[in-house]
Each structure stands twice: as C-alpha cells, then as structure tokens.
Amino acid sequence: MGIARMAQAQGSAPQAPAPYTPPPARGPFTAAVDSLRASTVPAWFRDAKLGIWSHWGPQAVPRQGDWYARFMYVPGHPHYDHHLKHYGHPSEVGYKDVIKLWKAERFEPEALMDRYVAAGAKYFVSMGVHHDNFDLWNSRHHRWNATQLGPMRDVVGDWSRAARKRGLRFGVSEHLGASHNWWWPSHQCDQFWPKLGVAYDGAKPENADLYHEPHNTPYLNRGGDWYTTNPKFHEIWYRRIIDLIDSHQPDLLYSDGGIPFGEVGRAAIAHLFNTSVRRNGEMQAVYNHKALGSGEFIREVGVQDVERGVLEGINPLPWQTDTSNGDWFFSEHDRYKTPAQVLTMLCDIVSKNGNMLLNVVQRADGTLPPESDRLLTEMAAWMAINGKAIHGTRPWKVHGEGPTEAAGGAFKEDTAYTPQDIRFTTRDDALYALTLGEPKGVVNIASLRSGNAHESRPVRRVELLGAGPVRFRQSAQALQVDVPERLPSRHVSALRIAFA
Structure with missing residues (x-):
C-alpha cells in the first residue's frame, strides 16, 4: 500500500x-x-x-x-x-x-x-x-x-x-x-x-x-x-x-x-x-x-x-457586443432579426464607443438560409451609402437622443427604435446623425438647437448621405432638417453635419 x-x-x-x-x-x-x-x-x-x-x-x-x-x-x-x-x-x-x-x-x-x-x-x-x-x-x-x-x-x-x-x-x-x-x-x-x-x-x-x-x-x-x-x-x-x-x-x-x-x-x-x-x-x-x-x-x-446586449452611454474604453441574426447554431424553428433591427442596433453600439460582432447563421452544409442572405444583401446596400457614418468614427459628446434607450447589460437586445431616436458619431470634424428608423418630412435634432451646450459653432451645411445637401434651420428648439420623400437607403438615414 x-x-x-x-x-x-x-x-x-x-x-x-x-x-x-x-x-x-x-x-x-x-x-x-x-x-x-x-x-x-x-x-x-x-x-x-x-x-x-x-x-x-x-x-x-x-x-x-x-x-x-x-x-x-x-x-x-x-x-x-x-x-x-x-x-x-x-x-x-x-x-x-x-x-x-x-x-x-x-x-x-x-x-x-x-x-x-x-x-x-x-x-x-x-x-x-x-x-x-x-x-x-x-x-x-x-x-x-x-x-x-x-x-x-x-x-x-x-x-x-x-x-x-x-x-x-x-x-x-x-x-x-x-x-x-x-x-x-x-x-x-x-x-x-x-x-x-x-x-x-x-x-x-x-x-x-x-x-x-x-x-x-x-x-x-x-x-x-x-x-x-x-x-x-x-x-x-x-x-x-x-x-x-x-x-x-x-x-x-x-x-x-x-x-x-x-x-x-x-x-x-x-x-x-x-x-x-x-x-x-x-x-x-x-x-x-x-x-x-x-x-x-x-x-x-x-x-x-x-x-446580446449593450452598455449604457458612451463607455470610455472600446467594447464589443456579440450577437447573432438568429440562434447561435442553425435552427429550423428560428426567429431571425430583421435588417432594420441589426442596423439600428449597430448604430446605437457605435455611438457608445462599441463594435458589433455579428454571427450570420449558416446551415450545416455551409450555405446561408434565406434570412441570412437577405440580411447581407440589405446591409451591403445600406453600407454602400452610409458606411462613412460608421467606419473610422468616434463617439460625439453625447451618444444620442430620442424617446427610446436600450437597457444596459447582456441578453437585453429587443429594443424597438423609432425615427425620432437619433445616434451620433464623428469623423474628420463632421458630425453624423443617424435616425434609427426611416424619417418623414422633418428631422428634429434637439441636441443641436441654437445655443446648445455641445457645439458653439453654428451649423453650416447638412447633407443626407446618398442624396446630397438638404435644407435645414437651426432654432431655439432644434436643428430642423428637411428630408426628401424618397430616401436613398432603408432602415436608417445618416445626416452629415458640418459646422462653421
């Protein structure tokens, strides 16, 4: 022994x-x-x-x-x-x-x-x-x-x-x-x-x-x-x-x-x-x-x-959301995110100093189910017009405004945004305002009203990405931007705002 x-x-x-x-x-x-x-x-x-x-x-x-x-x-x-x-x-x-x-x-x-x-x-x-x-x-x-x-x-x-x-x-x-x-x-x-x-x-x-x-x-x-x-x-x-x-x-x-x-x-x-x-x-x-x-x-x-969630507000350190357009592995019973849900979530994440790591569901044989195929097609069309408001950007002084705010933390990603929810990014001294929905008529941006606490310079030019310059007015209530009836992209519209 x-x-x-x-x-x-x-x-x-x-x-x-x-x-x-x-x-x-x-x-x-x-x-x-x-x-x-x-x-x-x-x-x-x-x-x-x-x-x-x-x-x-x-x-x-x-x-x-x-x-x-x-x-x-x-x-x-x-x-x-x-x-x-x-x-x-x-x-x-x-x-x-x-x-x-x-x-x-x-x-x-x-x-x-x-x-x-x-x-x-x-x-x-x-x-x-x-x-x-x-x-x-x-x-x-x-x-x-x-x-x-x-x-x-x-x-x-x-x-x-x-x-x-x-x-x-x-x-x-x-x-x-x-x-x-x-x-x-x-x-x-x-x-x-x-x-x-x-x-x-x-x-x-x-x-x-x-x-x-x-x-x-x-x-x-x-x-x-x-x-x-x-x-x-x-x-x-x-x-x-x-x-x-x-x-x-x-x-x-x-x-x-x-x-x-x-x-x-x-x-x-x-x-x-x-x-x-x-x-x-x-x-x-x-x-x-x-x-x-x-x-x-x-x-x-x-x-x-x-x-499958976000952080609240602008985080001082870079961070990442990992999520999927469906279940983590292919399921014949799946409920998929729509392209609008993915793109609005992406804009919210980027405005807060984050990245999105997105799983695109594949079948076992390596092919894409129709929902994944559609998502990639619509994201490609959107990025061709609006990618400059995402890639290479940094957060602004506030991440956004509007009636809807995502709850912070993991497994809390079912947030339904509206066109009145706006998220901000910056790049090359320009400010981008992204509407988390398809706007109609006038976009009101309260954070850029005249005399606001974030930017003392007056707005000089506003451009709708994919459409060119658009008319605007800067009042004591909001920066009011006229958008065309026919929008250049679906789901989210991006305004490029330049200051004097």
Missing part, C-alpha cells in the same frame, strides 16, 4: 493536485495583471466597428439551435426528444456520431467573405472550438478535429485565408474553457425505463477525450461552475489554445466568459500579445472577454464583450 493510499485509509483527505504552471512568457507581456494592463486597444479595432462571426460547427447538423450537444443528454429537453426520434438513444448514438455527419459540403469561404466585406465587415472571426470540444483546425493536441472528422478540412485556415486576402483582420473564438463542466450531462443516464441506468456514450472511457473524464462538477445552472478547477484540464486548455494561436496567428481572440483559470488564462493572453509584437513590431492583437459568470474580468485588459 502506497503512502497516499495509507493516508486515505487512515481517514485523511487526499491531497489536491498541484496547479498547472504555464511556460514563462517570451516577450514584453507576462501573465501578471499589471503587465497585461499595459496593453492598449489597437486603432484597427476602434476603426472597424463591425465584425462578422461564423459561430458554426457540428451542432448545426440537427437544425435545432444552440447547445444541442449538451441538451441531447438531458431527458425532457426538446433536443433530447429530437435526438431520440431522429438518431437514436444517446447511450448508442451520441454527439460523437453527429460530428461525423457534419460534411460542410457546400462551404465556400471565398464567396461568403465577399458578401461579408460588402456588408461592411472590417474583421472576421471564426469559431475555433465550441463547448462541444471539437477543434475546427488541424489541432496538434486533439484527435477530435475538423481535419480528421466531418469536413476533413481546416475550417479556421480556410476562413483565415479568405479574410486576409480581402484585407480583413482575422480572429478566432474559443469556448473550450467551459467545456469540462458543460459536458457533464453526457456522463449520466436515463432515470426511467426502458433505459433506466444505462449510461450515455459520454461515460465510456474510450470517448473521454471528447466528453472529458466523468466527474461530479456540473455546469453552474445545476449548482456547479462555468470553469473547472481541475488543473489537468487547465493544461489541456492552455496547450490547445496556444496551438490555435500559433497555427493561425489571429488578430483577435475571444473567450466565452471571463479570463479562464487565472494565471493560465492570462499566460495565453500574454502569448497572443507577444506573438503579435513579434509579427507586427508592435502589439496589434485584441482579446475579448466578459464581465459575466466565472473567470476573471479585468476591464483594462483587451475589450469587454457584452453578449
């Missing part, structure tokens, strides 16, 4: 495993908080304003939406019922078998990237790995990856080449940090006949590198935590994220949560920043993380990400 087993036999608690210590940093940034705080957000991100995200992978195959891989192991959930009906019981046919059905046979990244550029994207983000623990690149440390199963291609690499060919900055998203606890249901079993007590395929030892070794730490909505304290998984996470960074040299890395695992996560950020310095001669990388749930949130490190 070894010493450890003797200690346990005598009633003492087993020793906790030693924490994983990542390798020392190679470059000016280290895992120390103060070192990472010395980073600044690069100008390219502040100028970009709009990124397109491909939140895409095997979970699109069943056409049931987000978190299919998890909830197919939760009896009573619609995903479980769907899986039982269409694929079989999860003790026999599990998520590992769904992965093999993802062929991406009509995936054309070059053609899609042309659509994204036309729609106004200045950066593109590829899913790197979702909570399902399936890597979308030629992963050195994980056999469950897209070059070995499913599409049999390096999806991240294909996206990277298409984006960079068109001058876009390229990013990757990692959701791997939560995977260990997220997969907990796959280790369980039914509590009823005819499969009472029959373990799901996630409990089988031969599948442990996909579903993780069985453990008793459920995801937080069942009393557990988003991130595991298991140092063995910390090392797995670190090695794979470093491989993702080294393989594809992203300009942006997104983590779905706070910074994972303390020093381990901060070491990965330092590696991202240091590789950017070596590649560019200066730090040009962005790290996204959330002030939500588990992990560290350090406001001065990288860029705060707000899932």
